Amino acid sequence: MTARLSLYRKAEQELYKLDRAVKAQFYDFSHMFRANPDQPGLDLKKLKGDSRIYRAKINQSYRALLTPVGVDPDNTQHWLVIAVRHRKDVYDELQVAVNRVTGEIEFVDLAVVGSSALRRAGITLTPAEPEAITPPVEQIEPVPTAEPPLLAAYSAEQLRELGVAEQLIDLVLAVTSDTELDEVLDGAPMLSKDVIYGLASGMGLDEVRQEVTAPVKVDEDLDLTDFAAAVTRTKVTTVDKNVQAKIDEGDFRAWKVFLHPTQERLANHHYKGPVRISGGPGTGKTIVALHRVNHLARQLPPGTDKPILLTTFTMNLAADLQLRLASLVDPDLMARVDVTHIDQLAARVVGENTAQRQRKQRITDQVALTELRQLLAELDEQRWDAEFLLDEWEQVILGQSVPSRSDYFQVRRAGRGRSLTRPERSQAWKLIEQFTARLDKLGVETWGQAAERAARYEMDRAAAVEARRAAGTSDGESSGSRHLGYRYQHVVVDEAQDLRASHWKMLRAMVDPNQPNDMFIAGDTHQRIYDHQVALGALGINIRGRRSTRLTLSYRTTREILARALLVADDKDVTYDDLNDGTDDLAGYRSILHGPRPTFAGYGSWDEELAGLASTLSTWREEIAGDGGSTRRDPAGHIAVCVTDRERVGQVMAFLTTANITCAELTKDGPSGDGEVHVGTMHRFKGLEYQKLAIVGVNQGAIPRAGIERYRHDDPTRYEREVRKARSLLFVAVTRARDGLAVSWNGSPSQLIAGIAESSGE
Numbered sequence: 001m002t003a004r005l006s007l008y009r010k011a012e013q014e015l016y017k018l019d020r021a022v023k024a025q026f027y028d029f030s031h032m033f034r035a036n037p038d039q040p041g042l043d044l045k046k047l048k049g050d051s052r053i054y055r056a057k058i059n060q061s062y063r064a065l066l067t068p069v070g071v072d073p074d075n076t077q078h079w080l081v082i083a084v085r086h087r088k089d090v091y092d093e094l095q096v097a098v099n100r101v102t103g104e105i106e107f108v109d110l111a112v113v114g115s116s117a118l119r120r121a122g123i124t125l126t127p128a129e130p131e132a133i134t135p136p137v138e139q140i141e142p143v144p145t146a147e148p149p150l151l152a153a154y155s156a157e158q159l160r161e162l163g164v165a166e167q168l169i170d171l172v173l174a175v176t177s178d179t180e181l182d183e184v185l186d187g188a189p190m191l192s193k194d195v196i197y198g199l200a201s202g203m204g205l206d207e208v209r210q211e212v213t214a215p216v217k218v219d220e221d222l223d224l225t226d227f228a229a230a231v232t233r234t235k236v237t238t239v240d241k242n243v244q245a246k247i248d249e250g251d252f253r254a255w256k257v258f259l260h261p262t263q264e265r266l267a268n269h270h271y272k273g274p275v276r277i278s279g280g281p282g283t284g285k286t287i288v289a290l291h292r293v294n295h296l297a298r299q300l301p302p303g304t305d306k307p308i309l310l311t312t313f314t315m316n317l318a319a320d321l322q323l324r325l326a327s328l329v330d331p332d333l334m335a336r337v338d339v340t341h342i343d344q345l346a347a348r349v350v351g352e353n354t355a356q357r358q359r360k361q362r363i364t365d366q367v368a369l370t371e372l373r374q375l376l377a378e379l380d381e382q383r384w385d386a387e388f389l390l391d392e393w394e395q396v397i398l399g400q401s402v403p404s405r406s407d408y409f410q411v412r413r414a415g416r417g418r419s420l421t422r423p424e425r426s427q428a429w430k431l432i433e434q435f436t437a438r439l440d441k442l443g444v445e446t447w448g449q450a451a452e453r454a455a456r457y458e459m460d461r462a463a464a465v466e467a468r469r470a471a472g473t474s475d476g477e478s479s480g481s482r483h484l485g486y487r488y489q490h491v492v493v494d495e496a497q498d499l500r501a502s503h504w505k506m507l508r509a510m511v512d513p514n515q516p517n518d519m520f521i522a523g524d525t526h527q528r529i530y531d532h533q534v535a536l537g538a539l540g541i542n543i544r545g546r547r548s549t550r551l552t553l554s555y556r557t558t559r560e561i562l563a564r565a566l567l568v569a570d571d572k573d574v575t576y577d578d579l580n581d582g583t584d585d586l587a588g589y590r591s592i593l594h595g596p597r598p599t600f601a602g603y604g605s606w607d608e609e610l611a612g613l614a615s616t617l618s619t620w621r622e623e624i625a626g627d628g629g630s631t632r633r634d635p636a637g638h639i640a641v642c643v644t645d646r647e648r649v650g651q652v653m654a655f656l657t658t659a660n661i662t663c664a665e666l667t668k669d670g671p672s673g674d675g676e677v678h679v680g681t682m683h684r685f686k687g688l689e690y691q692k693l694a695i696v697g698v699n700q701g702a703i704p705r706a707g708i709e710r711y712r713h714d715d716p717t718r719y720e721r722e723v724r725k726a727r728s729l730l731f732v733a734v735t736r737a738r739d740g741l742a743v744s745w746n747g748s749p750s751q752l753i754a755g756i757a758e759s760s761g762e
């Protein structure tokens with residue numbers, strides 16, 4: 001009798017973590033099982049407590065827990081592996097069931113529930129192979145506590161109705177502390193976790209019903225005993241000859257296959273207009289954007305063009321998106337997606353519209369600032385600060401495409417702080433005119449200028465398309481049709497918080513505003529590290545009602561790190577916008593991952609801090625190398641050091657090299673070289689993640705820079721803006737760490753972490 005075998009998500013994740021040798025034995029086991037599940041070497045036996053679960057032998061120590069889910073028409077048995085574990089963790093009380101809300105098969109992992117919670121709920125676990133174990137005698141009684149149960153306000157019936165797994169209900173109603181709740185939910189099915197964490201974080205019953213339960217509820221009447229039907233609704237991995245490759249991919253595979261229902265809904269929904277996904281760091285915005293592209297690509301009619309644009313803010317992030325997308329999307333469909341960073345896109349549009357001899361070299365804002373300073377010095381102009389003027393030009397004049405001096409007199413200068421009188425505006429306009437003429441003469445332009453030009457070209461093109469439509473000629477009818485249609489059918493944007501107004505105008509004009517699924521925008525304004533605040537509505541991108549959604553569950557950062565990160569971002573005096581006229585917040589932002597407490601440490605000098613850093617990195621290196629069980633894991637690329645300025649990058653790398661730690665600098669193209677520890681300034685860390693991260697030199701005066709003090713009284717709005725940018729930068733940095741974070745400083749700590757440093761007792 002042959003068998004078909006599938007893997008439940010949890011079992012697959014357990015396999016990722018096993019030693020290579022045990023994984024190899026699992027592949028052998030699957031092979032044998034598929035040939036004949038009843039062969040004696042597998043020792044297939046039913047657990048005593050629940051008639052649905054069987055255990056089978058992978059090797060002397062490991063067992064597969066399986067459940068039969070039906071028989072195919074050709075008489076092949078179909079089995080689902082629901083867990084893979086050490087035999088001492090197999091208990092007779094384990095159960096598998098069909099969830100009454102989702103209709104999926106689910107397994108509650110009682111093996112990971114702490115003994116105090118089990119006892120509180122009156123559950124005793126009996127090892128399935130007692131003869132093989134010398135059980136630790138569990139004498140610990142739950143500490144009697146006067147604390148009421150955490151979820152005392154709810155009844156078993158209410159939890160059942162929301163979809164909490166039956167076996168968990170008594171347990172969660174009994175727990176009295178967050179720690180116990182974490183233990184109970186550690187091995188819980190996803191819906192149970194979402195519901196309980198939702199209630200525990202203060203969401204009301206109706207809110208949970210609406211936001212968590214309703215989206216995953218199946219409409220049909222469910223037969224809770226029909227496992228064959230249930231397994232068709234459950235995301236499982238088929239065990240075939242490719243299973244080894246799938247398991248070896250480990251966590252890299254997880255994001256491709258197991259989307260959270262909220263993420264899945266966002267990625268696959270049909271939207272009548274632009275949609276925006278927000279959410280704290282690590283909540284999967286990028287993952288959803290990638291799946292969105294996959295979904296859109298699969299709907300395309302056959303063709304050879306590239307109707308989908310996937311864009312982001314920087315070059316290295318675009319390269320990363322390209323790589324990840326290629327592992328998700330079929331190669332044929334991948335060829336239909338244009339993955340480009342936003343400045344490159346603008347440069348392409350400008351290039352298409354400019355004769356070769358008129359093309360200009362692009363310069364950074366820093367180079368432009370030096371030119372402007374030079375000009376002001378030559379003019380002996382003392383009244384204007386170069387930085388202020390450059391910002392005025394970038395944000396007000398270019399940002400709003402102000403075409404003339406008279407328009408500049410009328411324009412709103414929201415968020416600019418210092419107000420300007422009419423004569424002052426006149427002076428500013430004149431100086432900026434002289435400045436742009438100077439750049440022109442040098443044959444250069446800033447990226448802001450290029451973006452503004454690209455927006456204008458693209459808006460002209462959109463106007464031409466609309467005019468043709470109004471005249472009754474359809475797109476692509478005549479020769480030269482490349483210029484006569486909208487450039488894309490779908491635009492997907494990641495890291496949206498940092499795009500300039502002109503980028504948005506360009507993107508808006510690249511896609512038909514009257515077609516569905518036109519724009520999909522992912523970003524988090526708490527992570528805005530450039531000065532480009534926009535109101536999308538005013539730029540023709542109207543995001544209505546339910547087309548704005550927030551993700552709240554972090555898949556990256558441990559709870560311990562997230563709690564400190566929130567202290568950085570959530571200052572009571574700061575509000576964050578929603579890329580429009582409203583506000584955004586991080587309410588409900590949470591993680592279910594646990595890890596070591598982040599460290600905050602002050603040193604007497606930079607040299608001492610560097611020595612402390614080398615010691616931390618050495619410890620981390622050993623920890624990561626030891627993670628792989630008997631095979632040593634290569635720590636390269638899993639550890640990074642984040643510094644506050646370029647100069648310190650060099651200093652850190654030089655010091656670490658002498659301490660026998662090899663480094664690779666994080667450049668705008670990604671890490672240069674294959675050194676094991678990546679070192680870079682904070683800006684370079686946007687969108688990245690590392691298992692362990694050290695942030696050094698978080699001193700008073702380094703972040704925010706001491707230089708902004710001059711604005712404190714003269715231009716308080718500007719001062720606040722600079723502090724906010726620094727806050728966001730540090731927030732981005734601390735949330736890059738998956739499970740290890742060490743923040744340090746020498747002298748006095750930055751004002752942004754002073755409170756955290758004190759409360760950490762260091």
Ligand SMILES: Nc1ncnc2c1ncn2[C@@H]1O[C@H](COP(=O)(O)OP(=O)(O)OP(=O)(O)O)[C@@H](O)[C@H]1O
Binds near residue numbers: 556735
């Ligand atoms: N459904 C999922 N299953 C497994 N892993 C996931 C899932 N969703 C996200 N992740 C993982 O969580 C991490 C963070 O995801 P992602 O980079 O998409 O978050 P983000 O919201 O874009 O973060 P940031 O705002 O910091 O750039 C990644 O390692 C990703 O693979």
